[in-house]
Every structure is written in structure tokens, then in C-alpha cells.
Amino acid sequence: MINQNFISQCKIIFGHENVLTDKAELLTYSYDATAGIPREIPSLVVFPQNTKQIQELIFLARQTKTPIYPRGAGTCLSGGPVPLSKGVVVSFQKMNKIVEIDADNLTATVQPGVIIADLNTAVAKYGLIYPPDPGSMATATIGGSVAENSGGLRGLKYGVTKHYIMGMEVVMPTGEIFRFGGKTVKNVTAYDFTHLFVGSEGTLGIITEIICKLIPSPKYHRVLIAFFDKLENAGKTVTDIIRNHVIPATLEIMDKVTIQTVENYAKIGLPTDVEALLLIEVDGMGKDSVEWEAKTCLKIIQQNNGKPKIAETDAEKDSLWTARRAALPALAQVKPATILEDATVPRTFLVDMLIAIQNIAKKYNLMIGTFGHAGDGNLHPTILVDPTDKDEMDRLHKAVDEIFEKALSLGGTLSGEHGIGVAKLKYLRSEIGRSGIDTIRRIKQALDPDNILNPGKLVPMED
Amino acid sequence: MTKTVFDDIETLKKELIRCMKCGNCMAVCPVYNVEKKESSVARGKIALGEAVLSNAINIDDETLIKLIFNCLLCKSCMMACPSGVRFDRIILGLRAAIFKKKGLPFIKKALFGLLKNPEMFDKGMKAFAALQGLFLKSEGEKKRTPKGFLKGISQRFDAQFILPELSRESFRDRISEIIQVEKSQTIAIFFTGCSVNYLYPEVGDDLIYVLKKNNVTVITPKNQNCCGMPVLVHGDIETARELARKNIDAFENTKAQQIVTVCGSCGSALKNEYPILLERTFYEEKAKKWANRVYDISTFLLKAIQLKPPKGRVELKITYHDSCHLRKSMKVFNEPRQLLKSLPGITFVEMKKPDACCGSGGSYHLTNVDTSLKIAKTKTEDIKTTEADVVCTGCPACMMEIFESLHRFKGISNVIHTVSLLAQSYKSEKDEKKN
Numbered sequence: 001m002i003n004q005n006f007i008s009q010c011k012i013i014f015g016h017e018n019v020l021t022d023k024a025e026l027l028t029y030s031y032d033a034t035a036g037i038p039r040e041i042p043s044l045v046v047f048p049q050n051t052k053q054i055q056e057l058i059f060l061a062r063q064t065k066t067p068i069y070p071r072g073a074g075t076c077l078s079g080g081p082v083p084l085s086k087g088v089v090v091s092f093q094k095m096n097k098i099v100e101i102d103a104d105n106l107t108a109t110v111q112p113g114v115i116i117a118d119l120n121t122a123v124a125k126y127g128l129i130y131p132p133d134p135g136s137m138a139t140a141t142i143g144g145s146v147a148e149n150s151g152g153l154r155g156l157k158y159g160v161t162k163h164y165i166m167g168m169e170v171v172m173p174t175g176e177i178f179r180f181g182g183k184t185v186k187n188v189t190a191y192d193f194t195h196l197f198v199g200s201e202g203t204l205g206i207i208t209e210i211i212c213k214l215i216p217s218p219k220y221h222r223v224l225i226a227f228f229d230k231l232e233n234a235g236k237t238v239t240d241i242i243r244n245h246v247i248p249a250t251l252e253i254m255d256k257v258t259i260q261t262v263e264n265y266a267k268i269g270l271p272t273d274v275e276a277l278l279l280i281e282v283d284g285m286g287k288d289s290v291e292w293e294a295k296t297c298l299k300i301i302q303q304n305n306g307k308p309k310i311a312e313t314d315a316e317k318d319s320l321w322t323a324r325r326a327a328l329p330a331l332a333q334v335k336p337a338t339i340l341e342d343a344t345v346p347r348t349f350l351v352d353m354l355i356a357i358q359n360i361a362k363k364y365n366l367m368i369g370t371f372g373h374a375g376d377g378n379l380h381p382t383i384l385v386d387p388t389d390k391d392e393m394d395r396l397h398k399a400v401d402e403i404f405e406k407a408l409s410l411g412g413t414l415s416g417e418h419g420i421g422v423a424k425l426k427y428l429r430s431e432i433g434r435s436g437i438d439t440i441r442r443i444k445q446a447l448d449p450d451n452i453l454n455p456g457k458l459v460p461m462e463d
Numbered sequence: 464m465t466k467t468v469f470d471d472i473e474t475l476k477k478e479l480i481r482c483m484k485c486g487n488c489m490a491v492c493p494v495y496n497v498e499k500k501e502s503s504v505a506r507g508k509i510a511l512g513e514a515v516l517s518n519a520i521n522i523d524d525e526t527l528i529k530l531i532f533n534c535l536l537c538k539s540c541m542m543a544c545p546s547g548v549r550f551d552r553i554i555l556g557l558r559a560a561i562f563k564k565k566g567l568p569f570i571k572k573a574l575f576g577l578l579k580n581p582e583m584f585d586k587g588m589k590a591f592a593a594l595q596g597l598f599l600k601s602e603g604e605k606k607r608t609p610k611g612f613l614k615g616i617s618q619r620f621d622a623q624f625i626l627p628e629l630s631r632e633s634f635r636d637r638i639s640e641i642i643q644v645e646k647s648q649t650i651a652i653f654f655t656g657c658s659v660n661y662l663y664p665e666v667g668d669d670l671i672y673v674l675k676k677n678n679v680t681v682i683t684p685k686n687q688n689c690c691g692m693p694v695l696v697h698g699d700i701e702t703a704r705e706l707a708r709k710n711i712d713a714f715e716n717t718k719a720q721q722i723v724t725v726c727g728s729c730g731s732a733l734k735n736e737y738p739i740l741l742e743r744t745f746y747e748e749k750a751k752k753w754a755n756r757v758y759d760i761s762t763f764l765l766k767a768i769q770l771k772p773p774k775g776r777v778e779l780k781i782t783y784h785d786s787c788h789l790r791k792s793m794k795v796f797n798e799p800r801q802l803l804k805s806l807p808g809i810t811f812v813e814m815k816k817p818d819a820c821c822g823s824g825g826s827y828h829l830t831n832v833d834t835s836l837k838i839a840k841t842k843t844e845d846i847k848t849t850e851a852d853v854v855c856t857g858c859p860a861c862m863m864e865i866f867e868s869l870h871r872f873k874g875i876s877n878v879i880h881t882v883s884l885l886a887q888s889y890k891s892e893k894d895e896k897k898n
Binding site for chain 1: 475479481483485486487489490499500502506507510511514519520524526527545547
């Protein structure tokens with residue numbers, strides 16, 4: 001493990017100023033944004049500036065069997081960067097250069113510590129965007145979001161992180177530096193390593209450079225909001241929109257509890273007697289096609305007895321978005337702790353899942369507000385609790401178990417965009433089965449024979 | 464009496480628990496943006512508070528003290544926080560607990576790292592304390608520039624360091640306590656703050672000029688004190704409370720309906736800190752009453768009285784810097800812009816991030832020089848890009864910092880208080896009439 005020699009070596013590798021050893025500093029690396037998981041204080045935090053340093057750290061860690069925990073901004077919602085077995089936290093926030101923007105090949109090459117929003121600001125002057133937009137994009141790093149395969153609000157039309165990563169440089173757990181993929185749209189050389197490392201949650205290698213795919217920024221946007229007296233009508237609107245071949249960039253839902261909480265908090269004039277609202281944004285490069293999409297949505301909403309409102313100006317557009325933006329802040333005000341889940345189902349089962357969550361809330365006497373990406377079937381049941389209330393916490397755990405059970409029974413998944421980490425490790429087998437567990441272990445053991453990279457996450461080492 | 468966060472650290476529990484560790488504060492924290500370290504940002508300091516309460520670390524741990532004082536108190540994090548965590552109470556509560564355990568000299572020494580030369584430190588602190596109004600009775604004392612005294616105290620006092628001239632009569636020494644006008648619209652107290660009193664008396668003159676123009680009777684109580692912010696941010700709650708009570712007594716002795724400030728920090732102390740400081744005491748109601756009557760000069764002119772708009776031409780290209788305490792604590796940002804844009808002849812350009820901190824943070828720019836200079840450099844670059852003749856702002860601490868960093872990083876703009884530009888416009892009205 002870590003002794004004085006290890007620390008001195010790290011100071012030589014990273015420089016004195018890039019190694020933290022004081023207890024007070026280390027304490028602040030014991031958590032991420034996940035509620036209700038164990039915390040642990042690392043023995044050391046290092047801030048790399050280049051790939052070579054990470055390679056040297058790996059050699060050092062292999063000799064001493066020291067666990068390594070890569071960390072971006074620590075906004076993870078599944079416990080990814082928490083140093084469960086102490087060891088070294090590798091914090092990427094200072095390795096944050098945009099290496100290159102290649103507007104003609106529509107790529108950006110970045111170091112892992114680049115903040116997602118900063119990349120978007122940098123490519124905006126070429127009229128381009130990097131579409132993955134997790135809620136934390138103003139702080140989250142590209143490296144962290146690649147490791148977690150983050151989603152976002154635009155997933156339905158534009159996909160998620162994995163659809164925008166074309167290649168990377170990785171330091172393997174055995175110390176080799178490995179580059180794969182590149183700027184070409186097509187590349188079928190060897191295994192599809194990109195898709196192996198995206199979403200590997202820091203367990204297979206340390207990502208040190210990333211080639212991102214960019215797309216032209218849509219020129220036209222229309223935003224609509226619609227209120228429904230029945231959940232079923234909101235659900236049918238979602239499927240009808242897709243059936244009519246409109247793929248909105250954003251198709252968000254908020255349930256009654258969320259609407260009431262938002263109105264109570266932000267006083268923006270939302271009707272509090274409705275069962276659901278949908279927020280829809282359509283976008284594209286052609287004015288006529290975007291208009292057609294907006295009108296089609298409008299018609300479908302009316303056919304399903306929804307009350308629609310369409311934004312005519314930028315200010316109106318912004319005011320319609322206010323409700324959705326306020327969802328999490330408003331819910332978070334109600335009780336001291338906020339447990340944000342991301343169980344996901346095929347979109348045709350959206351209503352079944354919403355009703356199931358409402359019943360679970362009743363059964364366990366919990367306050368659950370649900371909002372989320374309706375178009376993706378990716379819901380965020382947000383459970384509001386007081387961690388000092390032991391009885392409530394027991395009920396919370398039972399409710400979460402049932403939410404996952406229900407999502408899986410509908411052909412869904414444990415996690416749409418937050419990852420497994422430690423938070424959902426115990427449920428993993430219920431989704432991928434015995435064969436899945438065996439496969440994930442074999443992959444882990446083949447690439448990280450010493451189990452030094454982010455141990456205890458994603459891969460259950462014991463039954 | 465129920466205990467407040469300043470008296471009992473245990474009461475912080477209910478504030479700390481609200482933080483869900485989402486990390487949104489990282490997007491806006493000027494210190495984190497420079498240092499890129501978890502302990503720089505509110506979330507990290509909240510985790511440290513939790514660790515103190517669970518006895519995982521001692522409140523007098525030396526690194527912990529440095530980290531808890533590594534905050535500008537700009538309140539940017541509070542604007543971005545989805546859970547409404549009251550981080551100002553948390554950080555001040557922790558500092559109060561540190562102060563109680565260790566005392567101010569220890570804190571200052573730990574921060575300035577000057578244990579090697581305590582004598583010089585003491586001299587320097589006295590000079591600086593006088594400047595900051597840390598002494599309760601500072602009237603009549605000869606003020607002198609602390610540059611010579613402070614050499615060696617902070618790395619900030621290098622060859623590049625400049626300060627406005629200090630060796631002058633203080634503003635309150637030379638102004639009449641009551642300036643009565645005819646057809647008075649209202650009677651207002653001018654709470655000068657120490658910076659205007661000692662460093663920028665001309666800002667005080669300009670305020671009086673503008674208020675006179677608007678038929679406002681101005682009372683500048685001689686017995687007003689420092690607002691208490693400099694001691695409050697170092698955790699010296701009892702002194703802060705004493706200053707607050709004395710100031711409230713001074714206000715109570717007048718017939719004024721409002722208080723006008725020209726300093727974001729003083730204004731926010733009166734408006735937001737006094738009611739918390741004096742919570743559950745005999746002064747609570749008075750503190751609340753006066754808190755509701757505090758106006759920054761810009762909101763006073765636009766909301767509290769009938770404004771006589773300044774009509775004189777001011778041919779300048781200007782930009783505006785939002786003082787953190789003015790914008791994020793007093794929530795004043797539209798009114799100064801509205802007033803400045805209304806001046807004939809003015810070209811107004813917004814800089815890139817007008818509400819980004821200037822790097823001052825009271826004594827932060829002396830204790831945390833590297834970080835402060837990096838913050839100041841970004842601000843200076845944003846100002847330089849506008850090519851403005853003048854940077855306007857509503858806080859003398861920001862004026863001092865921006866003045867210093869523009870000199871250091873070769874900017875060309877002048878720094879002027881908003882009220883001074885208004886006064887300039889009123890004055891050129893007169894000249895125009897003459898011509």
C-alpha cells in the first residue's frame with residue numbers, strides 16, 4: 001500500500017504542488033454526487049498534467065498493489081470516483097487542454113479534464129456543437145462523462161456520449177499506452193475498443209486523450225409545453241409524436257408532484273391540478289421542417305386532450321424551459337436529502353412505469369417526484385428523504401429495490417445514464433444474469449490482472 | 464436564547480445536510496476556477512464542516528483553517544446552488560468556531576505566514592487595521608499610507624503594488640453631520656464605510672452632491688463605525704455584533720427614513736448580516752427594520768425617491784463591474800446599468816463576465832496572493848477587451864483591487880464609482896448652461 005516512499009515517488013513524478021497529502025485536503029475527495037453510499041478518504045491525491053506521469057504512476061501502483069481511482073469533477077451519480085479501498089485519487093481537473101479543433105473533419109481532440117460546457121463554448125465559433133449535455137455539463141469533465149457514458153436532455157434525437165467518441169488514448173492497467181480510433185467516420189480495425197472504454201467507469205484503463213465528434217449547430221428551434229389531466233394522455237402523446245416520425249431534440253415529462261413542487265417554489269404560473277406536463281423542443285437546419293415538426297406536435301397534443309402553449313419569442317422559449325430547469329432545485333428544497341434514480345424503460349411503457357412509481361411512493365409513504373426524459377423512457381424518480389430518519393431510510397431502500405424490479409420487468413434497465421458504480425452493483429446480476437457477471441469479470445481480469453483500477457466498482461468480484 | 468450558527472457549531476448540521484454534493488458550485492467559484500481543487504469550492508468546505516462535526520478532523524487543524532479561509536465570500540455558489548444551501552452561514556459559522564478556539568492573532572499569523580517576524584506583523588496589522596477600521600475609535604488618528612509598514616507582510620506588496628493616497632483628512636472629519644436641503648424629499652443616512660472614509664473621500668463628496676441635486680437631506684452620523692464585515696469574515700463575531708449594535712444605535716438617533724451606501728460589502732452587512740448576527744437578541748427587530756431601509760445609491764435614486772435625471776454630457780466609453788456583494792448579496796445589478804446607460808454621451812459596453820469576482824475578497828488578496836492575482840488577471844483581461852475608458856463599479860474594495868490589477872497587468876482604463884459618474888454628469892449640466 002502507500003508508504004512514505006510511495007508519496008516521495010509521486011512527488012517526483014507529479015511535482016510537489018500536484019500531490020495532496022494533508023488530511024483536510026484528502027477528506028474532500030471522499031465522495032461524489034451520489035447520495036447514500038459509503039465514503040472513504042484516499043491516502044493521496046495527484047493531479048497529472050500528461051500521459052507519461054500516469055504511466056509512471058501505474059508502474060508504481062502495480063509494484064505495490066495500490067488501488068487507483070480516476071476522478072473528473074466528481075459529479076458522478078453512482079459512486080464512480082469514491083476511493084473505497086483508500087489508495088490514490090487521480091484528479092484530472094488540471095489536465096484540461098483542448099488539444100485541437102478540426103472543423104473540417106468535425107472533431108475535437110481534448111484532454112480528459114476539459115469541462116463539457118467549455119468544449120461547447122470553444123466549438124461554437126465554428127457553428128458546431130458537442131451534443132451530449134448531462135445536467136452537470138457546466139462542471140463535469142469530458143473524461144468523467146466518457147467513463148460514465150453520460151446521457152442528457154438531447155438523447156432522443158442526438159444520442160448520448162458513446163455516439164460522439166471516435167477514439168482515445170488510454171493508459172492500460174498494465175502500464176502500456178494504447179491509442180485507437182481516430183478522425184475517420186469509418187474504422188473497423190480490430191475490436192471496437194471505443195465502445196469498450198466508453199462507460200467502463202474507470203475500471204479498464206485511464207483515459208488520457210479523447211477524440212470527440214462534433215455536429216453543426218441546429219439553426220432553428222421551436223419549444224412547446226403541454227398540460228394533461230391524465231398521465232395516459234401524456235404517454236400517448238409521446239408515442240404518437242414518434243409514430244408520426246417527429247424526433248424532438250427534447251421530450252421531457254414532469255409528474256404532478258414535481259409540477260406542484262416547482263410551482264410552490266418558483267411561482268411561475270403552472271396549473272397545479274394537472275397530472276403531467278410535457279416539454280418539447282424540435283430543432284433542425286431548415287425553417288420549414290422545424291415548423292412542420294412543431295405543428296405536428298401541436299396537433300398530436302390537441303388530439304390527446306392536452307393543453308398546449310408554443311413559444312413565439314426567445315423570452316417565451318426561456319420561460320417554458322424554466323419549469324423543467326426548476327424541477328430538481330425545487331424538489332431538493334423539500335427535504336434534506338434527494339435520491340435521484342434513473343431507471344429506464346422502453347418509451348411505450350412510460351406510463352406503466354410512472355404509475356408503478358406512484359404506487360411505490362404510496363406503499364412506502366415516501367415523497368417521490370418524477371421527471372425525466374420521456375422520449376428516452378429515462379425517468380428520474382426523485383425520492384425526498386431525511387437521512388436522520390432511520391425508518392424513512394429503510395422504506396427508501398425498499399422502494400428503490402421495487403423501482404428497479406419494475407423497470408426490469410418492463411424490459412428496461414437499471415441505469416439509463418448514471419452508471420452502476422457502487423450504487424447499483426448489487427442489482428447488476430438481476431439485469432445481466434450469471435453469464436453477464438462472468439463475462440464482465442473475465443474482461444476485467446484480462447485487462448487489469450492486479451485489480452488496481454477503480455476496484456469495487458461496476459464489476460462484482462464476489463457473488 | 465436559542466443558539467445561532469455563530470455561537471454553536473452543532474447548529475450548522477441543519478445547514479450542512481442540505482448540500483447534496485451535486486457540484487454545481489464548481490461552475491461559478493472563482494477560487495476553484497483557478498485552483499481546480501475540491502477543497503477550493505463550497506462543496507469541499509461543506510464536507511470539511513461535516514468532518515469537523517463528526518470529529519473526523521479537529522477544528523484547529525492547520526490545513527483545515529487555511530482551507531476554510533480560502534474563500535472570497537463572494538456568494539457566487541449560493542446563486543448556483545439548487546438546494547438553497549446557505550453557505551455564508553456555514554463558512555462564517557466555521558470561522559467563528561476557529562476564532563473562538565484560536566483567536567484572531569493566530570488566524571492572521573496562520574494566514575499571513577509571518578510567525579518569523581511577529582513585530583513587523585503587529586505593526587503592519589495595526590496600520591492595516593486602522594485602514595480597515597478594525598479599531599472602534601479611529602477618529603482623529605493620523606492616517607498614513609501602510610505601504611512601508613506592510614512590506615514583507617504579504618507577497619502582494621511587491622514593486623507593482625499601488626494603493627490610493629491615504630494621508631488625508633477622513634471624509635467624516637470634514638463633512639457636516641447634517642446637510643439640510645430645501646424642499647427635502649426625504650432624510651437619508653449616509654453610511655460611508657471605511658474605504659470611502661479613509662481612501663475614497665471623493666466618492667463621498669460625489670454622493671453628497673448627487674443627493675443634494677435630488678433634494679435629499681443627508682445625515683452622516685459622526686459616531687458610525689466600521690460595518691463589521693472585516694471582523695465578521697475572520698470569525699470575530701462578538702466584535703462584529705458590537706459594531707452592528709453601535710451602528711444601529713447611531714441610526715436610531717436620527718430621524719432618517721433610509722440608509723444609503725456606496726459599498727456593496729457595507730450595504731450587504733447592514734441588509735443581510737446584521738439581522739443574522741443579532742438574531743434572537745434585543746436588537747433583532749431594530750436590525751430588521753434598518754435592513755429593510757438600506758439602499759445602494761443606485762436603487763435609492765431609482766426606487767426610493769423621485770429622481771431628477773442627470774442631463775450633462777459625459778463623453779466616455781464605459782464598462783461596469785458587478786461587485787459580488789452588491790450583485791449577489793444585495794441583488795443590485797440592473798439599476799446601476801440603467802443609470803449609467805441613461806447618461807448623455809455614454810457608450811456602454813458589457814465585459815465578458817461582469818459578475819466575475821475581481822479577486823479582492825477583503826484581505827484575501829493579501830493572504831492568498833497567487834489565486835487572487837490569477838482571478839484579478841482574468842478580470843483585467845476582460846476589461847481590456849472592452850477598450851473602455853472607464854470601469855464603473857459600486858464598491859470601493861473592487862475599485863482598489865481593479866485599480867491595482869489594471870496597473871499590474873497594463874490596462875489603460877480608469878476606475879470610477881458609479882455615483883462619481885452621475886455627479887460628473889450633474890456637474891457638466893452646469894457647465895453646459897454657462898456656455
